[in-house]
Amino acid sequence: MKKSLIAIAVLAATSSAAFAQSNVTIYGILDAGITSERGGSTGNVTKVTSGAASASRIGFKGTEDLGGGLSAIFKLETGVKVDDGTLDNTTSTLFNREAYVGLSSKTAGTLTLGRQYTPYYETLRDVGDPFAMGYAGTAKNLFPVAAYMTRNSNAVVYKTPNLEGFTGAVSYSLGETAGDASAARQVGGSLGYSNGPLNVAAAYNMKNNDTATVKTTGVGHNSLIAANYDFQVVKLYGAFSSDKGLGSAPINGTSTATATTSFYGYTFAPSQNSSDALIGLTAPAGNGTVMASYIRKNDKEAANRDADQWAIGYNYALSKRTSTYVAYAKIKNKNGAGYTVGNNTEAGSGDKAFNLGLKHSF
Template sequence: MKTSVIAAAALLALSGMTHAQTSVSIYGIVDAGLVRESGGPDGNVTGLGGGVASGSRLGFRGKEDLGGGLSANFLLENGFNSDNGTLGQGGLLFGRQMYVGLSGNFGAVRMGRQYSPYYLALRDIADPFAAGLAGRAGNVMATNTRVNNMINYQTPKFGGFFADLAYGLGEIAGDAQKSRTIGAAIGYEQGPAAIKLAHHQLNNATATDRTKNTLLAARYKFSLAEGSIGYAVNKGLGAADSRDFILGVSVPFGPNRLLGSYIRHDDRTAMNRDAHQWAIGYFYGLSKRTDLYVAYARIGNDNGADFKVGNATDTGTGDKAFNLGVRHTF
């Protein structure tokens, strides 16, 4: 009996130590809003979007202390459509992100389905709409959002400077270059200033051609507002060639924010299919976790260009869109 009590106490102590060294958190966003789209070939469309300002999601984030400053990390993030309960990202269980890795004084290494360095530069620095609402930069600009089979290394910050390197395996037998993705970013972020230079390259399935996107993005927080700017050079499959310019502003009013942006797409090919987008949005904070939002964006397409106004989870049907909804984070 005495031996059993001692064994049970030892197990409880070990369990307490393990719990103290390992943490798992559950988080998420539930977003739903009214979406009114117009200017499309099939006329006006009104519907309920299941992720307008932010894609609705349920995530699990974990970290285990391995000692000596080394930690194991994982993230499982499921995307879903709150309007009808279906899975997002084409029905993938953890389609938003899914990775496992190690972190320490050397930085962090992660493996799995992850955001590209290019996308993070666009979302976090250049785009005041943070890839959501009708004003998202992805309506007109390349986003290169996620990469499968990606090995990612992020350096620690040195005086505000850092680097982010990514390699996505194409996993095609006989040629490692087929469908391969290469990404990288270098940046500086300290105090009110942030700047990042990012590059993304994707080979096609035969490795005979590739798309290349390079973005220089900068953001500065002034006393009354935050301004952002970005310039992208795009080389696509075949002879595709374009330049993108984005100018954004975010003005806080206590828990509320006013957003605005202008994007110019300059097509350098003979077709000259230019476009520009104007957008405005507003978040009204009901609490730290819940806000109401409203947004409007309009695209002007030239010479047969066919860009559409979407939102965080919808590619859109026309060249104008209005959003009105609610978002809750937990």
């Protein structure tokens, strides 16, 4: 931990002259508030939490003009917990959120290598979810975006430039398993179109769950379509995901394809055949924005462990960089399902949760 903090301090203390050579920016988000979770198997809990609306973080990003419209780019971003000052991951990985370097061309697109978001996650966050993956109403609670569905390590990502409103992305994450190039491999892609008030996108993700010692364990496939349309007085959202195969629906808060969780004394396992549907909206209200959504998890296995989530929230802008927020969500689990209401950073412990917080960006 000390080495991690020293590394951040050294990087932040680099001279402004050196920063100027490569146009480096230091940025971050500090998000803290009160979260009250109800309906958990171990009882209710109220706590000071970090990153309910947006994960708290500090990052470094930069560009260097190479001429001819080509630039070198990089990004290093680490998650922090404002409530206690620690890193927000259990592995003590310094730059656990993103770490990549690449080249960007105004006409040819961008190619990056390192730890990065999956096209599936970015499509749901930017196009389909009115809560933008944050607050108690986050789509993370029911949509399959846990663990490797959020970010990939060892990834090569290409993103096209904007071509008459069309954009695309392709991601290939190497499994790096000796003797087996397909084991642990992950492939994803997305295609989007934006024109005026309309924004629509489709995404795909494939994860091979083989390891160096266990083969033919199965492949997970996810297909997503998302859209939003801005009517000015209200912005409507919709998303639908089809999830098939082992690891296609990791449970929020778990880290592997087969990880289970316990809820009221029984084991809740991830589905291998399910779909997710979302409808929602945002609407301007005073100096803020109202957010609302309904999500349906349809488990197509024999157990039929379905779930429904209703959510509402309000974000009020105190300035361009500072806002306060309130949000509430409730999940109705069926036939032994054990989904919980979390937020941007946490998986939650119960079937209901309330957030009240403050966020500052710099």
